Amino acid sequence: MVIFENVSKVYDDGTVAVDNLNLEVGKGELVVFIGPSGCGKTTSLKMTNRLEDPSSGRILVNGDDITRLNKVKLRRNIGYVIQQIGLFPHMTVAENIGIVPRLFKWQQKKTGKRVDELLEMAGLVPPMKYKYRLPEQLSGGQQQRIGVLRALAVEPQVILMDEPFGALDPISRDNLQNELMDLQRRLKKTIIFVTHDIDEALKIADKIVIMRRGKVVQIGTPAEIQGQPVNDFVKDFIGQDRLSAIDADSPVKMIMEEAPLVFKMDHKPGRILDELEDLGYDSAQVLDRNGYWAGMVTIAQVKRASRRKLSLKQVLKVDRKLPVEDATLRDAAVMLDDIDLPIPVVDKDKKLLGLVTHNGIAKLTVSRLQRQTAKQEEGGS
Ligand SMILES: Nc1ncnc2c1ncn2[C@@H]1O[C@H](COP(=O)(O)OP(=O)(O)OP(=O)(O)O)[C@@H](O)[C@H]1O
Ligand SMILES: [Mg+2]
Known part of the structure; x- marks a missing residue:
C-alpha cells in the first residue's frame, strides 16, 4: 500500500533527516516508527503526504509514485494526525472534525451523524456536550482525541499518526489504542504510527521500524524485535527489564x-x-x-x-x-x-x-542465553 524506495531527505541546512529508507507497508498493516528524538520519524510521515518531498528515492501509495499525483487529492485521501494536534482554534469541535468531509462535499446531515459517531467512539459523550466547544474549552487529552477523530472522519485508506496519544492519561490511551487496533482490523486501514513509547509500539504494531539518526536499525514484528534484537541499541531501546521479563507467562504472540x-x-x-x-x-x-x-x-x-x-x-x-x-x-x-x-x-x-x-521457542531461548552470556562477560570484565 505504501512503499518507500531508497528514500532520503536532506534539509536545506544539510541535516540528513532520513537516510535511505526502504520499507513496504502492506494494505491493512499497522506499522510503528520508533526511535529517539530527531531520528526522522516525522519527516518520514511528512514525505508520505508530500508536506516534504524526498531529496532522493521515491514513495508509492497504492502503486502510484506520489510525485505524479495531485497533492491536494493525495492529502484528502490520507488521514494525518500531526504531532502538535493542530486543531483550528476558532472552529468548534464539530467543525474541526468536519473539515475533510466538507472537502469531499458530504451533505451536512451525513457529516453531523459522522461527528456524533466519532465522538461516541472516543468516549466524548454525549456528543452534544462537546460538539460546539472550541478547542480551548477542552483538556489536552480531549484535544488530542479530536485530532485523531479528524483524521478518521472520511475513513481514508491510509492514516498517518504522529504520536497521537502522547498527551493522554494511561486509561484513555489504552482505550484509544484498542479502538485503533479494532478499526484497523475491521476496516483494513493501513496505518503508519509514530511513537516514543516502546510499550505502545509492542502492543499495537504489526511491524515495528526502529530508527536512529535517519537510518533504519531493525524492522520486525514485536515478537521478533523482542526475541531477536539485532544490536545493543535495540536492546537498550526495548529495555533489559522487558527482555528479562519474558517468561512462561508471556503472551504467545512473542x-x-x-x-x-x-x-x-x-x-x-x-x-x-x-x-x-x-x-x-x-x-x-x-x-x-x-x-x-x-x-x-x-x-x-x-x-x-x-x-x-x-x-x-x-x-x-x-x-x-x-x-x-x-x-x-x-x-x-x-x-x-x-x-x-x-x-x-x-x-x-x-x-x-x-x-x-x-x-x-528455540530462537527465544538462544537469544536469552546470548544475553545472559553478554551480561556475565560485562560483569566479569
Ligand atoms: N524543516 C527543517 N529544516 C531543517 N531540519 C529539520 C527540519 N525539520 C526537521 N529537521 C531536522 O531533521 C531531523 C529529523 O527531524 P524529525 O522531525 O523527522 O524527527 P523526529 O524523529 O520526528 O523527532 P521527535 O521524536 O523529536 O518528534 C532532526 O535533526 C530535525 O532537527
Ligand atoms: Mg516528530
Missing part, C-alpha cells in the same frame, strides 16, 4: 511466526499433498470461504484423504489452536511437547494470526 502455507477449504487434497511434499512441510493451515481459520491438516491426513477420496473437511483438525488473547508461552510449550506440529494462533473472530513452533 514467538509467533507467519504461517508459511495456507490453503482454502475448496482446495483438493491431492494438490495440498503435492505442495506439502514439494516444500517439505508436515502440515498446513486451512481457511474457510470467508478467510477465517477452519482448521489444520497434517500430511498423513491429507494422504489419507487423497487415497480414500475424502474431502478436506473430513480430515481437518479443528481443536489444536491457541487464542491470541490469553495464550501464554507455557500453553504453547505444553502443546508442542505433546505433538511436534505447528500450532495456529487465532483471534476471537477466528482470524489466523500466525503459528507457534518449536523453532520460535
Whole structure:
C-alpha cells in the first residue's frame, strides 16, 4: 500500500533527516516508527503526504509514485494526525472534525451523524456536550482525541499518526489504542504510527521500524524485535527489564511466526499433498470461504484423504489452536511437547494470526542465553 524506495531527505541546512529508507507497508498493516528524538520519524510521515518531498528515492501509495499525483487529492485521501494536534482554534469541535468531509462535499446531515459517531467512539459523550466547544474549552487529552477523530472522519485508506496519544492519561490511551487496533482490523486501514513509547509500539504494531539518526536499525514484528534484537541499541531501546521479563507467562504472540502455507477449504487434497511434499512441510493451515481459520491438516491426513477420496473437511483438525488473547508461552510449550506440529494462533473472530513452533521457542531461548552470556562477560570484565 505504501512503499518507500531508497528514500532520503536532506534539509536545506544539510541535516540528513532520513537516510535511505526502504520499507513496504502492506494494505491493512499497522506499522510503528520508533526511535529517539530527531531520528526522522516525522519527516518520514511528512514525505508520505508530500508536506516534504524526498531529496532522493521515491514513495508509492497504492502503486502510484506520489510525485505524479495531485497533492491536494493525495492529502484528502490520507488521514494525518500531526504531532502538535493542530486543531483550528476558532472552529468548534464539530467543525474541526468536519473539515475533510466538507472537502469531499458530504451533505451536512451525513457529516453531523459522522461527528456524533466519532465522538461516541472516543468516549466524548454525549456528543452534544462537546460538539460546539472550541478547542480551548477542552483538556489536552480531549484535544488530542479530536485530532485523531479528524483524521478518521472520511475513513481514508491510509492514516498517518504522529504520536497521537502522547498527551493522554494511561486509561484513555489504552482505550484509544484498542479502538485503533479494532478499526484497523475491521476496516483494513493501513496505518503508519509514530511513537516514543516502546510499550505502545509492542502492543499495537504489526511491524515495528526502529530508527536512529535517519537510518533504519531493525524492522520486525514485536515478537521478533523482542526475541531477536539485532544490536545493543535495540536492546537498550526495548529495555533489559522487558527482555528479562519474558517468561512462561508471556503472551504467545512473542514467538509467533507467519504461517508459511495456507490453503482454502475448496482446495483438493491431492494438490495440498503435492505442495506439502514439494516444500517439505508436515502440515498446513486451512481457511474457510470467508478467510477465517477452519482448521489444520497434517500430511498423513491429507494422504489419507487423497487415497480414500475424502474431502478436506473430513480430515481437518479443528481443536489444536491457541487464542491470541490469553495464550501464554507455557500453553504453547505444553502443546508442542505433546505433538511436534505447528500450532495456529487465532483471534476471537477466528482470524489466523500466525503459528507457534518449536523453532520460535528455540530462537527465544538462544537469544536469552546470548544475553545472559553478554551480561556475565560485562560483569566479569
Ligand atoms: N524543516 C527543517 N529544516 C531543517 N531540519 C529539520 C527540519 N525539520 C526537521 N529537521 C531536522 O531533521 C531531523 C529529523 O527531524 P524529525 O522531525 O523527522 O524527527 P523526529 O524523529 O520526528 O523527532 P521527535 O521524536 O523529536 O518528534 C532532526 O535533526 C530535525 O532537527
Ligand atoms: Mg516528530
